[in-house]
Amino acid sequence: MSSKIRIDLEFPIHASPSFLYQYISTPDSMGEWFADNVNSRGKQYTFIWNDSEEVADRISQKTDVYIRFKWEEDDDDDTYFELRIEVDDLTKDVSLLVVDFADEDEVEESKMFWENQISELKHVIGG
DSSP, X not given: XXXXXXXXXXXXXXXXXXXXXXXXXXXXXXXXXXXXXXXXXXXXXXEEETTEEEEEEEEEEETTTEEEEEXXXXXXXXXXXXXXXXXXXXXXXXXXXXXXXXXXXXXXXXXXXHHHHHHHHHHHHTO
């Protein structure tokens, strides 16, 4: 039984899905907005913020659609974080959907983290 709460966030982004996908899936691009530095070896990504380092495994992906990571230190099998690109069929508007999991007392903090990071992403890509 998962003790964490699922968080679903949606951010409109003015960018093509293939362009946006580069920014959510490649270490160099993720280092421009998600973390101070990102390194990868195979499916293992190391995210570096100031003096802290977090390691996640890329557990699933579909080009131009989504990428899903699992934090290595997270013992909960049901948790992950996912960045999914959604395109509205009618308007062709592009959104980035973020799925994450947080402990009950960290939900607001987690939402703020994502809002800040996605704001940085929009700044970087001009979207």
